[in-house]
Amino acid sequence: MKRKGFKRKVSVQTIQRLPRYYQYISYLRKQGIRFVSSLKLSLQTYVEATQVRKDLTSIGHTGKPKVGYEIDQLMNTIEEFLGLRTIEDAVLIGVGHLGTAIVQYAGFANYGLRIKAVFDADPMKIGTHIQGRVIQDVSTVGQYVRDHKIPIGIMTLPAPGAQEVTDMLVKSGVNAIWNFAPINLFVPDHVIIKNENLAFGLAILKHRLKSLAERDSS
Amino acid sequence: MKRKGFKRKVSVQTIQRLPRYYQYISYLRKQGIRFVSSLKLSLQTYVEATQVRKDLTSIGHTGKPKVGYEIDQLMNTIEEFLGLRTIEDAVLIGVGHLGTAIVQYAGFANYGLRIKAVFDADPMKIGTHIQGRVIQDVSTVGQYVRDHKIPIGIMTLPAPGAQEVTDMLVKSGVNAIWNFAPINLFVPDHVIIKNENLAFGLAILKHRLKSLAERDSS
Numbered sequence: 422m423k424r425k426g427f428k429r430k431v432s433v434q435t436i437q438r439l440p441r442y443y444q445y446i447s448y449l450r451k452q453g454i455r456f457v458s459s460l461k462l463s464l465q466t467y468v469e470a471t472q473v474r475k476d477l478t479s480i481g482h483t484g485k486p487k488v489g490y491e492i493d494q495l496m497n498t499i500e501e502f503l504g505l506r507t508i509e510d511a512v513l514i515g516v517g518h519l520g521t522a523i524v525q526y527a528g529f530a531n532y533g534l535r536i537k538a539v540f541d542a543d544p545m546k547i548g549t550h551i552q553g554r555v556i557q558d559v560s561t562v563g564q565y566v567r568d569h570k571i572p573i574g575i576m577t578l579p580a581p582g583a584q585e586v587t588d589m590l591v592k593s594g595v596n597a598i599w600n601f602a603p604i605n606l607f608v609p610d611h612v613i614i615k616n617e618n619l620a621f622g623l624a625i626l627k628h629r630l631k632s633l634a635e636r637d638s639s
Numbered sequence: 640m641k642r643k644g645f646k647r648k649v650s651v652q653t654i655q656r657l658p659r660y661y662q663y664i665s666y667l668r669k670q671g672i673r674f675v676s677s678l679k680l681s682l683q684t685y686v687e688a689t690q691v692r693k694d695l696t697s698i699g700h701t702g703k704p705k706v707g708y709e710i711d712q713l714m715n716t717i718e719e720f721l722g723l724r725t726i727e728d729a730v731l732i733g734v735g736h737l738g739t740a741i742v743q744y745a746g747f748a749n750y751g752l753r754i755k756a757v758f759d760a761d762p763m764k765i766g767t768h769i770q771g772r773v774i775q776d777v778s779t780v781g782q783y784v785r786d787h788k789i790p791i792g793i794m795t796l797p798a799p800g801a802q803e804v805t806d807m808l809v810k811s812g813v814n815a816i817w818n819f820a821p822i823n824l825f826v827p828d829h830v831i832i833k834n835e836n837l838a839f840g841l842a843i844l845k846h847r848l849k850s851l852a853e854r855d856s857s
Binding site: 434436437439440441443444445448465466467502503504505507509517518519521522523525526528529531532533534572573596597599603604605613614615616617618619620621622623624625626627628629630631633 | 652654655657658659661662663666683684685720721722723725727735736737739740741743744746747749750751752790791814815817821822823831832833834835836837838839840841842843844845846847848849851
């Protein structure tokens with residue numbers, strides 16, 4: 422069941438779990454499955470079943486007794502809540518291996534991201550093509566963002582220079598920076614920043630390995 | 640001040656914030672700075688200052704009045720708590736752009752990860768080199784893991800085949816899977832799995848952009 426207009430403060434933790442549910446139910450839908458239980462969602466996403474139910478209730482979605490959640494409806498609710506259906510344009514700066522992996526990853530289209538143009542500082546790369554896009558000179562990214570009213574900048578460049586490019590993007594009017602450069606970038610309050618650092622996941626993994634070793638030795 | 644032997648249940652949320660503090664204080668130490676305040680940590684990591692203090696207290700670290708946290712000591716505490724000093728060996732499977740980016744990322748060494756060997760299924764790649772490592776045939780990864788007692792498998796291969804390779808790694812004795820393939824992988828209870836999905840960060844970013852747009856239009 423979906424309750425329309427249901428509003429409630431949704432926690433950051435819930436928001437962070439929603440994409441995990443979404444990934445799993447997308448997979449189920451592709452297999453032609455129509456319903457999913459909170460227990461099954463729990464087992465697949467490593468979240469307690471009671472927490473799964475709380476999370477989905479908090480975005481206005483409740484399951485039906487015995488049959489569980491209707492997958493189509495649940496996908497709609499999550500897509501709407503997270504804003505995945507609005508397609509937003511982005512520029513990507515830094516066409517190294519990580520940048521290339523991101524440009525090539527078709528899955529982002531499902532999350533409403535369109536990488537309109539890509540930029541790099543390397544004269545050897547500028548003018549060459551990647552996935553149908555010509556690599557442009559990073560010194561022109563500000564102009565591009567202004568001309569095309571691009572809201573998102575994806576930073577896949579090395580740490581040196583990343584702040585400078587960020588400043589240029591912010592001055593040119595982006596609303597959000599998705600940062601993969603391994604440094605803290607400064608943006609004004611009105612700009613959203615989402616920092617990604619591959620090493621953070623590693624640190625959490627290391628901690629769990631350490632806990633496992635301590636448990637086994639005690 | 641560091642209290643020795645201080646034990647307390649530390650929340651998952653705290654553990655997830657520690658790498659962010661660690662990244663920032665590592666940066667400060669490189670600049671020769673010796674102390675940091677909770678306020679400065681707060682501003683740089685987008686965590687409330689009271690939460691910063693709680694987090695650091697929970698791992699047994701308290702600041703000195705007026706001067707703040709001693710960076711060397713704080714780094715030690717976090718490294719010890721997260722287990723970053725123990726160097727763990729890993730194999731990486733899937734030498735595409737993302738896999739290459741991960742092999743090339745020198746930063747992982749600071750987190751105690753050593754990628755010992757890399758594997759791929761593509762006959763065109765097998766036998767070629769990447770960062771001083773020869774790319775080996777994925778069909779031999781199980782034997783390699785057994786022979787070298789490798790605890791971590793890094794999955795940077797496409798979704799099809801990822802579960803099969805995971806099963807092979809688990810059977811060969813890995814303790815942990817660090818998964819970048821865009822699917823849910825199944826592992827037995829005694830194996831740690833850390834799923835990474837680049838789209839998850841995007842979903843959170845999209846939600847924040849949507850909230851921003853709603854605020855501006857109301």
